[in-house]
Amino acid sequence: MYARHTGGTMILRVEDTDADRSRPELIEAIHDSLTWLGIDWDEEYRQSDRFGQYREAAQSFLDKGFAYRCDCTQEAVKARTENDSGYDGFCRDRDVQPGEGVVVRFRTPDEGVTGWDDLVRGRVEFENALLEDFVIVRSSGVPLFHVANAYDDLDMGITHVVRGEDLVNTTPRVLLMREALGATDQPLYAHLPLIVNEKRQKLSKRRDDVAVGDYRAKGFLPDAMRNYLLTLGWGPKDDIEIRPITEFVEQFELSDINKSPAFFDVKKLEHFNGEYLRAMALDDFIAAASPFAAEIDPALFARHAEQIQGRVKTLAEAGGFLDWVVGPASEPTEKDWKKVMGGAKVPAVLDAVIERLAVCDWTPEAAESVVFGVGEELETKTQLPVRLAVTGSRSGLPLFEPMVELDRDVVLDRLRAARAKL
RNA sequence: GCCCCCAUCGUUCAGUGGCCUAGGACACUGCCCUUUCACGGCAGGAACACGGGUUCGAAUCCCGUUGGGGGUGCCA
Numbered sequence: 001m002y003a004r005h006t007g008g009t010m011i012l013r014v015e016d017t018d019a020d021r022s023r024p025e026l027i028e029a030i031h032d033s034l035t036w037l038g039i040d041w042d043e044e045y046r047q048s049d050r051f052g053q054y055r056e057a058a059q060s061f062l063d064k065g066f067a068y069r070c071d072c073t074q075e076a077v078k079a080r081t082e083n084d085s086g087y088d089g090f091c092r093d094r095d096v097q098p099g100e101g102v103v104v105r106f107r108t109p110d111e112g113v114t115g116w117d118d119l120v121r122g123r124v125e126f127e128n129a130l131l132e133d134f135v136i137v138r139s140s141g142v143p144l145f146h147v148a149n150a151y152d153d154l155d156m157g158i159t160h161v162v163r164g165e166d167l168v169n170t171t172p173r174v175l176l177m178r179e180a181l182g183a184t185d186q187p188l189y190a191h192l193p194l195i196v197n198e199k200r201q202k203l204s205k206r207r208d209d210v211a212v213g214d215y216r217a218k219g220f221l222p223d224a225m226r227n228y229l230l231t232l233g234w235g236p237k238d239d240i241e242i243r244p245i246t247e248f249v250e251q252f253e254l255s256d257i258n259k260s261p262a263f264f265d266v267k268k269l270e271h272f273n274g275e276y277l278r279a280m281a282l283d284d285f286i287a288a289a290s291p292f293a294a295e296i297d298p299a300l301f302a303r304h305a306e307q308i309q310g311r312v313k314t315l316a317e318a319g320g321f322l323d324w325v326v327g328p329a330s331e332p333t334e335k336d337w338k339k340v341m342g343g344a345k346v347p348a349v350l351d352a353v354i355e356r357l358a359v360c361d362w363t364p365e366a367a368e369s370v371v372f373g374v375g376e377e378l379e380t381k382t383q384l385p386v387r388l389a390v391t392g393s394r395s396g397l398p399l400f401e402p403m404v405e406l407d408r409d410v411v412l413d414r415l416r417a418a419r420a421k422l
Numbered sequence: 423g424c425c426c427c428c429a430u431c432g433u434u435c436a437g438u439g440g441c442c443u444a445g446g447a448c449a450c451u452g453c454c455c456u457u458u459c460a461c462g463g464c465a466g467g468a469a470c471a472c473g474g475g476u477u478c479g480a481a482u483c484c485c486g487u488u489g490g491g492g493g494u495g496c497c498a
Binding site for chain 2: 015016017018020021074082084085086101103121124125126127130131132134135136137138139140142144145146149164165166167168169170191193194196198200201202231232233234235236237238239240241242258259260261262263265267268269270271272274278307310311312313371372375380381382383384387388391393394395396397398399
């Protein structure tokens, strides 16, 4: 948003410095998700292609005294220190030589503060004395992500770093290394509030639906998803929440972003989705819905698509509206049955409807006039009992159009079965 | 434990010292439209966590309390 707002360059940097966790399909998923959401980028880099440069940077730290080698095991460090106070600097001046189990650590300053002016959080500062000497090169020789970041930010001329609040604490490390690399400036940071679950905790892969692909599979539209996401942590000044992305891009400012976390409210997403769904051209809606209504004859679906479009919140719901046409009626709930079929006139209504439907033209208009005609004669509402008998539900599409898609005998059988149950 | 951060309706965004008897949206409730449901229209309930300051005046500034979150890896 910000890159597009300012005419800047959007860089996608794949931070795959951990070989154990990096897999091609994960990177592909990132590409797919971003593309689906309509988010594009101008340049792309993989840190795994640039290990050589990071190692050189680490070597220069070693040469200049900004870093040193350490052969402490985690157990040894733990034994020496109290209550998780971090690494104690044991190897700072031990002149450890390269070898098995040896890492490189960055020497953090013993005094002073490291801070920056965060675009969303204001001034953030950390006391250097509280920063432990952190590892920048694993014993395997592979550099860790924050060295890579410090190097890349500088090398790529990154002006704005926009990321989640969970990265705030590692920022001083990157800033310190940036200085050691010779930089005298800082990029502008914007640490975004996290999106949380109903328990107000950071979304986790195990507990929560965090994969964009899940929402896609549930039948959410990318534009709706993107639009909804935009209302979390930020909002348009004029309160118009649903609008074209171009207008958002125009208004968007990093400094307007909120500091507090936001709950991902699927209910509101569904509302947005419904709005976007209803705004689609009918043909587009049919095309978008067809993968979700695979078991329904396309021509049949198309005949009722307009009515379905007006009712769905997600594409995944689309096929369900014709379930009772392509298959048996659903089993009415006991509650619905009592409420609808409990009326004193219902038996007479069903008898009359069955009798007349058996002989009328098999068109929506004829069926409607039969059902309503009986209602007028008996002075009662007749649609609901018929609907419940034929579809199994109190709600759904306007009844008569889809009803005559069924053979007359099927409809009569369902009505007779209901009559027998009274 | 230590470090960092956050705090307006149930949810989300607005509000940056007086325009606030705090506004919009989602959700909820009622009514209208409609012989279903949904859409749409109208109406309604619903919040400045608490306590101190500063000020003529505070949701807005400061301090504290409480509550919540994030980080604390040879993960990112």
